[in-house]
Amino acid sequence: MAIIQKKHEMPVQEPSVRAHNFSEVALGYDAETAVAEANRCLGCKTRPCVEGCPVNVKIPDFIAKMKEGDFEGAYQIIHETSTLPAVCGRVCPQETQCECHCTLGARFEPVGIGRLERFAADWHNAHTAEQPAPPASNGHRVAIVGSGPSGLTCAGDLAKKGYAVTIYEALHTAGGVLVYGIPEFRLPKSIVAKEVETLKALGVSIETNVVIGKTLTVDELFEMGFEAVFIGSGAGLPSFMNIPGEACQGVYSANEYLTRSNLMKAYLDDPHTPIQKGGNVAVVGGGNVAMDAARTALRLGAEHVYLVYRRSMEELPARREEVEHAKEEGVDFRLLCNPVEILGYENPDDPRDPKNGFVRGIRCIQMELGEPDESGRRRPVEMPGSEFELPVDTVVMAIGTSPNPLIKSTTKGLEVNRKGGIVVNEDGLTSRRGVYAGGDAVTGAATVISAMGAGKTAAKAIDEYLNK
Amino acid sequence: MLMYRIVRKRVLNPTVTQLEIEAPLVAKKARAGQFIILRVNEEGERIPLTIAGSDPAEGTVKIIFQVVGATTELLNSKQEGESIQDFVGPLGKATEMEGMRKVCIVGGGVGCAIAMPVAQEFHRLGAEVTSIIGFRSKDLLILEDEFKACSDRLIVMTDDGSYGRHGNVTMPLKELLESGEQFDSVITIGPLVMMKFVVEAAKPFGVPVTVSMNPIMIDGTGMCGGCRISLNRDGKRVTKFACVDGPDFNGYEIDFDEAMRRGRMYADYERHAREETCNLLRGN
Numbered sequence: 001m002a003i004i005q006k007k008h009e010m011p012v013q014e015p016s017v018r019a020h021n022f023s024e025v026a027l028g029y030d031a032e033t034a035v036a037e038a039n040r041c042l043g044c045k046t047r048p049c050v051e052g053c054p055v056n057v058k059i060p061d062f063i064a065k066m067k068e069g070d071f072e073g074a075y076q077i078i079h080e081t082s083t084l085p086a087v088c089g090r091v092c093p094q095e096t097q098c099e100c101h102c103t104l105g106a107r108f109e110p111v112g113i114g115r116l117e118r119f120a121a122d123w124h125n126a127h128t129a130e131q132p133a134p135p136a137s138n139g140h141r142v143a144i145v146g147s148g149p150s151g152l153t154c155a156g157d158l159a160k161k162g163y164a165v166t167i168y169e170a171l172h173t174a175g176g177v178l179v180y181g182i183p184e185f186r187l188p189k190s191i192v193a194k195e196v197e198t199l200k201a202l203g204v205s206i207e208t209n210v211v212i213g214k215t216l217t218v219d220e221l222f223e224m225g226f227e228a229v230f231i232g233s234g235a236g237l238p239s240f241m242n243i244p245g246e247a248c249q250g251v252y253s254a255n256e257y258l259t260r261s262n263l264m265k266a267y268l269d270d271p272h273t274p275i276q277k278g279g280n281v282a283v284v285g286g287g288n289v290a291m292d293a294a295r296t297a298l299r300l301g302a303e304h305v306y307l308v309y310r311r312s313m314e315e316l317p318a319r320r321e322e323v324e325h326a327k328e329e330g331v332d333f334r335l336l337c338n339p340v341e342i343l344g345y346e347n348p349d350d351p352r353d354p355k356n357g358f359v360r361g362i363r364c365i366q367m368e369l370g371e372p373d374e375s376g377r378r379r380p381v382e383m384p385g386s387e388f389e390l391p392v393d394t395v396v397m398a399i400g401t402s403p404n405p406l407i408k409s410t411t412k413g414l415e416v417n418r419k420g421g422i423v424v425n426e427d428g429l430t431s432r433r434g435v436y437a438g439g440d441a442v443t444g445a446a447t448v449i450s451a452m453g454a455g456k457t458a459a460k461a462i463d464e465y466l467n468k
Numbered sequence: 469m470l471m472y473r474i475v476r477k478r479v480l481n482p483t484v485t486q487l488e489i490e491a492p493l494v495a496k497k498a499r500a501g502q503f504i505i506l507r508v509n510e511e512g513e514r515i516p517l518t519i520a521g522s523d524p525a526e527g528t529v530k531i532i533f534q535v536v537g538a539t540t541e542l543l544n545s546k547q548e549g550e551s552i553q554d555f556v557g558p559l560g561k562a563t564e565m566e567g568m569r570k571v572c573i574v575g576g577g578v579g580c581a582i583a584m585p586v587a588q589e590f591h592r593l594g595a596e597v598t599s600i601i602g603f604r605s606k607d608l609l610i611l612e613d614e615f616k617a618c619s620d621r622l623i624v625m626t627d628d629g630s631y632g633r634h635g636n637v638t639m640p641l642k643e644l645l646e647s648g649e650q651f652d653s654v655i656t657i658g659p660l661v662m663m664k665f666v667v668e669a670a671k672p673f674g675v676p677v678t679v680s681m682n683p684i685m686i687d688g689t690g691m692c693g694g695c696r697i698s699l700n701r702d703g704k705r706v707t708k709f710a711c712v713d714g715p716d717f718n719g720y721e722i723d724f725d726e727a728m729r730r731g732r733m734y735a736d737y738e739r740h741a742r743e744e745t746c747n748l749l750r751g752n
Contacts, residue, residue: 170689172554209556215493238693249733253693273513274737357729404690
């Protein structure tokens with residue numbers, strides 16, 4: 001049988017349609033296409049894809065099941081090592097992890113591993129109501145701080161080994177960035193809820209509305225009888241540029257903008273939580289979060305969305321697929337362009353005009369690439385005299401975060417680095433005995449799957465620590 | 469799933485209500501100056517409210533709120549024995565009290581509810597407490613007895629002169645300072661415009677002023693940045709987050725005009741939402 005050189009296309013909603021709704025963009029394979037794509041896998045002996053996966057999903061094994069049409073079997077193999085298959089199948093950057101190592105990829109397009117994983121997980125969720133039974137208890141208790149990707153993964157792995165696991169979540173819903181950050185059109189919240197239900201079935205208990213560092217401290221968790229603690233508290237305080245006008249009404253951090261839309265459901269008609277909809281929007285930044293914010297703005301009814309990024313497309317860190325989707329939907333990329341001031345409305349005749357202080361535009365300066373900086377990327381340099389204004393009503397700053405001080409400031413002996421990230425060794429162990437950490441709280445903003453990998457590593461280390 | 473039950477409800481004036489809510493973990497930790505965030509129901513928005521007191525033994529937290537929008541309208545419709553969806557805290561830093569022997573607490577309107585636990589705590593620590601509390605009129609007066617009990621001196625002001633002294637809270641503060649009264653600190657809690665004038669009144673005397681900010685926020689844990697406040701510190705502009713760096717700030721550093729504008733960000737939306745909620749509640 002001749003090898004099919006390209007991945008089977010993933011059906012998606014038409015860009016002109018999807019830019020105006022919050023339904024999922026990518027629609028998923030049907031069973032026939034899934035089997036056909038699975039058959040592209042050579043089943044090679046070296047299995048380089050498995051090494052590329054931060055949680056080492058046994059990729060060729062689950063694909064072998066899919067070739068036979070045994071989709072439930074495929075799911076079970078994925079679930080052995082991954083707590084969140086339906087999530088990973090959607091938001092992992094497979095092109096830089098498993099798929100870029102694919103043997104087939106040396107000559108043709110690699111196997112669509114992410115798409116197959118998604119199909120298996122969705123098939124399981126649609127066809128299997130049965131939840132796994134909680135395993136026999138081993139008598140040990142572990143507390144997890146935060147219910148994002150690292151916390152859920154760590155909890156899942158420990159629960160499968162019989163640990164009594166309690167997750168403490170500061171917000172009112174479990175899921176962390178999967179529910180407050182990543183938009184519905186990329187990751188439906190029902191899928192996250194389903195994965196959380198699976199964890200609960202394994203015996204994991206989730207306490208929402210508990211802020212570790214405030215409601216309880218790490219030390220109190222030990223006093224309560226937990227023998228180990230995993231901190232997966234996520235990214236922290238949003239960064240701003242410190243340019244004039246950032247306090248204008250209509251300037252959001254990406255965290256706020258996305259949290260209002262996703263977690264608080266401000267995207268619905270007649271929402272309980274307000275968000276500024278419509279008008280022109282400028283999103284500042286070039287990461288996946290910036291793409292999410294720009295595409296959310298379109299769906300909230302923006303007439304025109306600018307994406308303002310100070311380097312060129314080559315350095316833009318977002319996933320290619322997200323960039324392509326954003327372009328197709330009509331996001332206007334203004335590259336090599338840096339904001340210098342946000343302009344607010346001021347009525348010279350009426351200091352009490354209610355419109356005073358609202359954003360009316362953003363002034364930017366054109367950049368060019370100079371010599372490489374310490375990150376190896378060419379440093380953008382301002383071109384004198386090239387300033388111009390974009391007329392916008394909303395500005396979203398998606399330029400990163402700095403670690404949250406709440407846990408550090410209330411946990412004695414917890415070492416953090418210069419940037420405030422928690423310091424861990426290769427097992428995820430912090431400077432405190434029995435306290436482990438992973439995900440953005442350690443690395444700063446990164447990916448869902450790398451956080452899951454850290455949760456997995458820590459779970460293994462915690463298991464070894466408590467069984468010594 | 470844990471629900472947060474309303475143990476006691478007390479109407480303080482036609483628009484201000486006090487609730488004591490079962491939240492044992494919060495009650496154990498709550499200190500004067502800190503706040504909580506709540507959601508009334510499954511779809512509700514998250515709103516911050518300052519803690520007006522707590523009873524660790526009973527496991528209850530006291531909140532006092534004015535009905536100003538859709539969410540507070542909905543919260544006010546809840547009765548004793550009913551529960552609210554979410555209640556998280558205590559958030560923010562507690563009011564700094566160390567080393568202060570003589571303080572003046574200046575509260576305005578529903579801000580007095582937040583000023584009260586601060587006055588009580590200072591009193592408990594043995595500081596000499598002067599309280600100045602102001603209201604628009606006699607009907608809106610709240611917590612007079614509570615303030616009497618914890619203040620060495622209490623001055624009640626009304627804008628229309630229907631009770632206590634006629635005038636605003638800055639008048640007696642100025643008089644006291646002019647008469648040579650020395651306070652270690654003035655702590656003011658109330659509408660932004662009132663706090664702005666308290667700061668101006670105190671400035672010529674060089675007395676430290678702490679203000680309690682209550683900006684729009686979502687998570688209350690440092691994630692959203694919606695509650696950011698601009699400070700003018702040594703000629704430089706510094707951005708702080710009220711939820712983790714506050715809610716108390718040095719009054720001389722606050723850009724009040726900016727804070728007032730930011731507070732009105734959703735004014736149109738809020739008016740509309742409140743009307744909708746009123747109609748809905750009336751319909752039931």
